Amino acid sequence: MFNIDTASKPHRAIAVIASFLFAVFFSMVDWEWVHGSFFVDREVYFSIFRNAPDFEISFSFFQLVAFIVNEQLWSQLIRGLHENIGLSLTTVFGVISFLLVFSYAYFVSSRVGPLAILLLINPLLVDLAFSQLRMSLAMVFLLIAFNCNRWLYRLPFLLIGCFIHTASFLFVIMALCVFVSVSLAEKYRLNRFNCYFLLVFTGFCIALVVGPLRTFILEQLGDRRIVYDAPATTWTYASVWVAILAVAALQLSAFFRNHVNAIALVFLSVYTFCTLFSVYGLRFLAASLPFFVVALCRFGSFERAFVVLIFAAYTIVQWVYWIR
Numbered sequence: 001m002f003n004i005d006t007a008s009k010p011h012r013a014i015a016v017i018a019s020f021l022f023a024v025f026f027s028m029v030d031w032e033w034v035h036g037s038f039f040v041d042r043e044v045y046f047s048i049f050r051n052a053p054d055f056e057i058s059f060s061f062f063q064l065v066a067f068i069v070n071e072q073l074w075s076q077l078i079r080g081l082h083e084n085i086g087l088s089l090t091t092v093f094g095v096i097s098f099l100l101v102f103s104y105a106y107f108v109s110s111r112v113g114p115l116a117i118l119l120l121i122n123p124l125l126v127d128l129a130f131s132q133l134r135m136s137l138a139m140v141f142l143l144i145a146f147n148c149n150r151w152l153y154r155l156p157f158l159l160i161g162c163f164i165h166t167a168s169f170l171f172v173i174m175a176l177c178v179f180v181s182v183s184l185a186e187k188y189r190l191n192r193f194n195c196y197f198l199l200v201f202t203g204f205c206i207a208l209v210v211g212p213l214r215t216f217i218l219e220q221l222g223d224r225r226i227v228y229d230a231p232a233t234t235w236t237y238a239s240v241w242v243a244i245l246a247v248a249a250l251q252l253s254a255f256f257r258n259h260v261n262a263i264a265l266v267f268l269s270v271y272t273f274c275t276l277f278s279v280y281g282l283r284f285l286a287a288s289l290p291f292f293v294v295a296l297c298r299f300g301s302f303e304r305a306f307v308v309l310i311f312a313a314y315t316i317v318q319w320v321y322w323i324r
Contacts, residue, residue: 011110018114019105027098031126036324039131042093049078049089073163074134093133100129100136103143107290111260112297119293119308122315123322128286138165139287142172170210171287174270177202178262185257195256196249196265203269210270211277233282238275240314241285244296244307245272251300264288264295 032038081087104125105117129136138161145157161168181202185195245268248255255261267288274281285292299307 014114015106015110018109018117019102022105022117022120023098023102026101026121026129027094031130034323035126039127041131042133045078045093045133046089049082073160074137074165077164093130096133096137096140097129099140101125103140104290107143107147108293111294116293116297119296119311119315120289122289123318124282124286124289126322128289132283132286134165135167135283135287138162138168142168143290146175167283170206174206174266175259175263177206178259178266181266182257182259182262185253190253192251192253192256193249195253196251199256199262199265200245200269203266204273206266207270207273207277207279207281211274211279232275232278232280235275238272240310241268242272242275244311245269247299247303247307248295250303255295255298258298260291261295261298264291268292 032042078089078092081092082089101120104120108116108120128139141157141161141164145154145161148154148157158168158172162172178199181198184190185198190198245265248265248268251261256265267284271281271284274284296307296311297304
């Protein structure tokens with residue numbers, strides 16, 4: 001069984017309360033007003049679900065691949081809540097946003113304390129929670145699966161997450177690669193530098209798949225998103241993330257053998273190499289943000305003070321550019 005972090009019951013109770021309050025206040029903010037414009041993806045979802053679907057695929061063994069690739073669970077779930085149960089789209093989307101923020105906050109607070117939740121106050125979280133709603137809902141189920149301590153309990157949540165957003169398959173594969181890397185590091189008692197380079201190399205391989213090899217793979221799968229026009233971030237934007245990845249090399253071996261920390265480093269490596277390959281990689285930062293915050297808080301005392309201050313200052317700059 002994988003050594004996934006757990007917290008005592010009193011700490012979990014505090015984490016739940018702190019996360020709930022954070023999610024409530026975070027969800028009450030009119031982020032579109034703060035941003036100065038509507039969230040494009042959110043408006044697209046409103047438009048899609050206010051009109052009849054272009055097509056529907058019934059869930060069956062013979063149409064399983066088409067059902068997954070076309071993410072029919074997301075479509076039919078939202079339409080069912082809106083058209084059959086009668087919930088407004090605003091309510092449905094609001095609940096999804098709340099659940100995502102709560103899930104991220106609980107993941108962080110249950111591992112490194114409630115104060116660390118403040119590091120989640122980032123435009124990346126806002127864009128994910130209130131605009132990229134399909135990814136948000138998928139991440140809720142993936143985090144539930146990660147927090148489960150048995151594979152029997154994890155599997156249903158993993159499947160739901162993958163059926164909602166096919167990118168979840170990639171995230172699950174990345175997590176499995178991390179588990180294998182950590183197991184190898186423990187088996188062969190790799191020193192900290194070898195552990196670090198193993199995780200970074202894992203990130204490089206994944207970035208290669210989602211970058212230069214992406215079109216070929218999606219063509220073979222018949223995926224409808226072969227063409228993806230979102231631009232890669234600039235090196236100016238990526239500089240702080242890359243710097244933190246570099247500072248991570250100074251950590252002890254035990255740091256790299258923790259699954260949460262290792263996942264954070266692999267996702268950060270994927271983002272770095274995606275930037276190198278001129279491929280859009282912000283989704284990896286947004287998806288791994290709670291892992292990143294936890295890992296950041298587990299840096300050595302000297303490095304932690306440095307990187308937290310740098311990250312906090314960088315976050316302020318992000319907000320300045322995000323608010324129009």
